[in-house]
Amino acid sequence: MPLLGLAVGIVLADSSVVTIALPEILGQYDVEIETLAWALTSFNLALALAAVPAAFAARRRPVGVFAVGGGVFAIASLVCAFAPSFGVLIAARTVQGVAGAAVACAALALLAEVTGADARAARIWAVAGILGAACGPAAGGILTQLLGWESIFVVQAPAILVTLAAVVGLRVAPTAQPRERPHLGANAALMLVSGALVAALFLLVILLINGWRLEPLAAGLAVTVMPIAAILAARFAGAVTPLWSRAAAGVILISGGLAALGWLPEAGVAWTIPPQLAIGAGLGLALSALTERALAGRSAQAVHGGWTLAARHAGVVLGLLLLTPIFTADLEQKADEALAAGTAHVLDSEIPPLQKFGVARDILVAVDEAEAEARVPDVGEVVEARSDEPAYAALAESLQDQLDRAATNAFSNSFLAAALLGLAALVPILVDRRGVSI
């Protein structure tokens, strides 16, 4: 049973695990930043599209689907690690998504068989998925810093193969054709919440690394707050009844946390901790409640599990499609504002007039270089390299402050839009609560 849970966790961690590695991947392959997003989108889109067909296949032969899915996932992971081009990486990520769908859906059918109780199987499956998704960025950051981004995929291959031991000698009879339609209310809410969580699991990591210049390891450790909060919340989630109330409370916490990230009073990891706690707790409550609601009383667990997977990953794709344009447009605008504010600081600074235009030119060169590498320039270093006089240190500090403000502010609208997307999930939850059949 733990191995089946581990398999689900590994597969669903893959949704967000490469976020921290994106700058490293950008450095290796000569692609545009917009194209780079396909490293995330391809996996989630493939998983969303393959989940339901994979679930129908898993209903008939769960052991076979789990074994084949796990084997293909391992091979695709190794191809990702050693991909000679970005195109091959995207193709392998797509195969990972399809194989991952097979593993996750078959694991649900197998958990139902092993535990002998559908409700318990659904709970274990949901919690494993939540932990996987929440731990993805942290695991990716630690591996990227210590061993390089390729290690994320190298580690996955043996890890998923180990979980295949769970089905050795296991015989499972095919389950019946599902009689019920998928639970639209719970699945719609899952899609919206997952779309909102894109901001927490993807954009927050980008803010930490590309905006605030944290090392991947430090960023990975910083975002471990979310999975810890999710684990604690999921542990006590069973005590919060009814399910709709738990789901609504979770959604409100997620949206509150995202809104707080949109209104950070200052740049700094410490300011992200309270919002992360809210989002992590909300994630643990909402996803478990909605998944259990979607599977409750359903005869074919694997099939309805497939629908929840499809809903969640369609939500991730929706979130990426909605939030990326907002974020990129704001980033461009805030970069211009920061440049103007920085220029004003240089012109009005106390450094000698003869030095000002030289300093300004050095900064513009640093800005151009950083722009080409899709990172925030270290202008403080440029200014301080010219002199160790206090006027230069003061200028470096004020320029750094403007950059921090711009980087932080560039993410605000995206976090706030994600908060609204999360709140929209309350609609299907409340409609479902009123007994309206959807």
Place this chain on the structure above:
Amino acid sequence: MRAIALAVVASAALVGTYLALGGASYAPAKVADPCAARDWRDPGGFQEVVEQIVLSSLDGAACELGVSREEVVLAFESRRTRERFAREHGIDDSELERLVRAGLVRAVDDAEQADALNGTTADLLRGVVSRIPVEDLLNLPGVLPGLGNLFPS
């Protein structure tokens, strides 16, 4: 329902605290209006006076173009950025150059009237401003180091 009430209270407290601490206004500083008067800082030497003249002229050109002083400075980063700036604001490169030169001459006049420059230095500066290459217009303090001894101490 208690779980929902707790979630609402926790979220509202978190968001309220962040807003109260200035979360809605944590953004890059707005640049000053170039049409508004700026304080004339007490210059400590020739370079500082020339710097004040350049900044004042930038404000004048920016005000006339309806942009910020900083945008004009950034436009002078290179020939390419200057041409792009001129194109974006519906003027040609020579018009931008004319505006900055005219602003510099005006600022020298103002400095002379304020007794920050003597007549000889002001005449010299006006001559330099009308002749130096456009790339050096904003770096006037840098191209005039030899004139420091003309500044009245």
